[in-house]
Amino acid sequence: MERKKLRFFRFGFAGVALFASLFAVLVEAGLLSKSPLEGSEIVLSTDKPFDASLVLVTVHMARALKPSQKVYAEFAGSRFDFYPVPKSDQEVYQGVVAIPYLQKPGAYQMVVGVDRDQTKVPLKVRKSTYPSEKLTVDPSKVFPPPNVMPRISQEGKEVSKIYAERRLEKLWSGPFAFPIHSPLTSPFGVQRMYNKQFKGFHKGLDLKAAVGAEVAAPEEGVVRLAKDLYFTGGTIILDHGYGLMTLYAHLSELKVKVGQSVKKGEVIALAGSTGRATGPHLHWGAIVNGVKVNPTELTKVLR
Ligand SMILES: [Zn+2]
Structure with missing residues (x-):
C-alpha cells in the first residue's frame, strides 16, 4: 500500500514536470499558441x-x-x-x-x-428620441391593392437576399460623403402611426432634391440593385464591403448597372419622386449586416 502510493507520487511529479517543460517548448516553438486575444x-x-x-x-x-x-x-x-x-x-x-x-x-x-x-x-x-408622425387616413389608402402583393413580397425577398450577402473586401477608405448636398427634410427614425397604430419607422433620411438633381456615390462600392421597386420607385443599392450597404430611393433615372463598380463622387442616378413618394426628394438608407442605421453615422464614424 505504502509502496504503491510512493510510486504514484514519483510518477505524478515526474509526469507534471515533463508535461510542463514539453508545453513550454511547444509554446516557444509556436506550435501551441497562447490565447490570440491575450494582451490585445x-x-x-x-x-x-x-x-x-x-x-x-x-x-x-x-x-x-x-x-x-x-x-x-x-x-x-x-x-x-x-x-x-x-x-x-x-x-x-x-x-x-x-x-x-x-x-x-x-x-x-x-x-x-x-x-x-x-x-x-x-x-x-443610450436612448434616442424620435419624432412621430400621426396620420389618420382611410385604411384602403395605407395598404396597397391585393394584386400588387406578390410583387411587393418578391421585391422584399430580393432586397433581403442582397442584405444577407457578404463581400469580404473593404471598399471605403474614409468617412462617407453625403450623396447630395442639400437640407434634411425628414430625419431618420420618425415613427409612423397610421390610425394610432405603429406602422414602422423611417428607415433612412430624406434630403431635399429636385427631379433631375445628381446623386453621387458616397464612397467606393459595387452596384447590387438598380431597378424600379413598388414602394421605393427607382432604387439603387451599393455594397461597400463587409456587410456595409447604402440605398437610394425615388430616383427618376438610374445611371449604373448591377455589378458595376463606382468611385466616390461618381453620379449614380438622378433624384425624383417615383414609387410611393409624396414629392421629389432623395431617400438615403444605410444597412450594416442587415441592421438599418442612421446614414449620418457613416459620415462620422467610419475611417
Ligand atoms: Zn425617406
Whole structure:
C-alpha cells in the first residue's frame, strides 16, 4: 500500500514536470499558441452608443494571427467580420458594429472574438428620441391593392437576399460623403402611426432634391440593385464591403448597372419622386449586416 502510493507520487511529479517543460517548448516553438486575444488592446469609438448608430471597434493584437484566424464581434444576435488595417506598425483589425433601432437602453456586453477565443466588452446603449408622425387616413389608402402583393413580397425577398450577402473586401477608405448636398427634410427614425397604430419607422433620411438633381456615390462600392421597386420607385443599392450597404430611393433615372463598380463622387442616378413618394426628394438608407442605421453615422464614424 505504502509502496504503491510512493510510486504514484514519483510518477505524478515526474509526469507534471515533463508535461510542463514539453508545453513550454511547444509554446516557444509556436506550435501551441497562447490565447490570440491575450494582451490585445480593444478600442471603441464610443462605449455609450445610441440605438441605430455605429461603433467602430479597433483591436491591436498582441501577436500576429495566422491567415486562417478571423476577428469578429457579436452584438444583438449579429456577427460583424473585421478587416485588417493596412500600414499599421502592428497587427490591427477593425470592425463596424451596428446597434439596432430601438435597442433597449442599458448595459450590454459586446463579444469580440478570434475563432473560439472570446472576450466581453461593456457597452451602454443610450436612448434616442424620435419624432412621430400621426396620420389618420382611410385604411384602403395605407395598404396597397391585393394584386400588387406578390410583387411587393418578391421585391422584399430580393432586397433581403442582397442584405444577407457578404463581400469580404473593404471598399471605403474614409468617412462617407453625403450623396447630395442639400437640407434634411425628414430625419431618420420618425415613427409612423397610421390610425394610432405603429406602422414602422423611417428607415433612412430624406434630403431635399429636385427631379433631375445628381446623386453621387458616397464612397467606393459595387452596384447590387438598380431597378424600379413598388414602394421605393427607382432604387439603387451599393455594397461597400463587409456587410456595409447604402440605398437610394425615388430616383427618376438610374445611371449604373448591377455589378458595376463606382468611385466616390461618381453620379449614380438622378433624384425624383417615383414609387410611393409624396414629392421629389432623395431617400438615403444605410444597412450594416442587415441592421438599418442612421446614414449620418457613416459620415462620422467610419475611417
Ligand atoms: Zn425617406
